[in-house]
Amino acid sequence: MLIDSHCHINSEDLRTQAAEVVSRAAEAGVEKMIIVGCDLDDSREAVELAHEFNFFASVGIHPHEAKRYTGITEEFYKLIRDERVIAVGEIGLDYHYDLSPRDVQTEIFECQLKFAEENNMPVILHIREAMDDAMKILREHRNLKLLFHCYAGGLKFLDEVLEMGGLCAFGGALTWKGKASDELREVFRRTPNDRILLETDCPYMAPAPLRGKTNEPAFIKFVYERAAQEKNLTLEELETIIEKNFENFFREKI
Ligand SMILES: [Zn+2]
Ligand SMILES: [Zn+2]
Known part of the structure; x- marks a missing residue:
């Protein structure tokens, strides 16, 4: 089973x-x-699609959109209680x-981290060129389960992320040519198997x-193939590892 965690x-x-898109994903073996x-x-649509196709959703405000909000609105409190919602992000x-x-x-x-705490939800983090500031904030929220989507903290932050119990998610960049992707592959190889998505x-x-x-969930198979190669695992071994990590991280929600 393949899982596209984002x-x-x-x-x-x-x-x-x-x-x-969903039927091509199913053909490729993506089940979650x-x-x-x-x-x-966007969060409302995520929840609707999650119901329609039996997947999971997360709800949140991306940093790009932050300027349109002054806080968490009542509608977010309704959405977070939906049975398909498993994270804030x-x-x-x-x-x-x-x-x-x-x-x-x-x-x-910060107000969404509090929102996640109040609702006992893991968070899906988008942090780009802002690790120093983000970690300062996250150190104040030790009780949260953290998923670093598109992990870009490099080796510099990896130990602390792991010590905080965080998971690191890797995507298409793992397969690209070039120096930045070479470095990312090194980070990936050094991330323990039980901390990757x-x-x-x-x-x-x-x-x-x-x-x-245009990317779509079916293409996750290329990420799995490269990831297995980098970790010296068979595809089957990697699938088992990812499935276990996913279930463990979201165990109270799925
Ligand atoms: Zn995203
Ligand atoms: Zn993102």
Whole structure:
């Protein structure tokens, strides 16, 4: 069984053809996925699609969207109680694009960490070029279960992330050519097997043979293949490891 722990089939690019996307995923062996929300409407669609296709959803405000919010609205409290919702996310800090002012990103990030605590939910983190600041905040929330989506903290932060009990999710970048991906592969190899998940982050981040195309959950198989190679595991061994990690991390929710 393949698991895509982070996808956006609720995005504009994919939702109009969600049924086809899901059936191609099933053909590729994908049995579980988390459909991730980036703002209120997007989270609502994630939950709807999760019901329609029997997957999981997460709800949250992406740092890019933080400027449109002053806090968690009542609708988020309704959504978080939905049986298909298993995490708050994706939330965090993004200093690469800086699409929301940094102080606003911080405020919305912090209030969503509290929201996750109140609701006893794991969090799916999006942190880009902001690890120092994000870790400062996360150190104040030791009781939360942390999933570092598209982990980009390098070896520099890996030990602390592991010590906090975090999981690191890796995607298409693991398959790309180039120095940044070489470094990412080293981080991946050094992340213990019981702390990894794999993801597409579709429609973005398509893996190597399809780089530049619209990504979709079926393409997670290319990420699995490269990941197995890097870890010297058979595909079957890796599938078992990922499934166990997923079930263990979300065990109170699934
Ligand atoms: Zn992200
Ligand atoms: Zn995402």
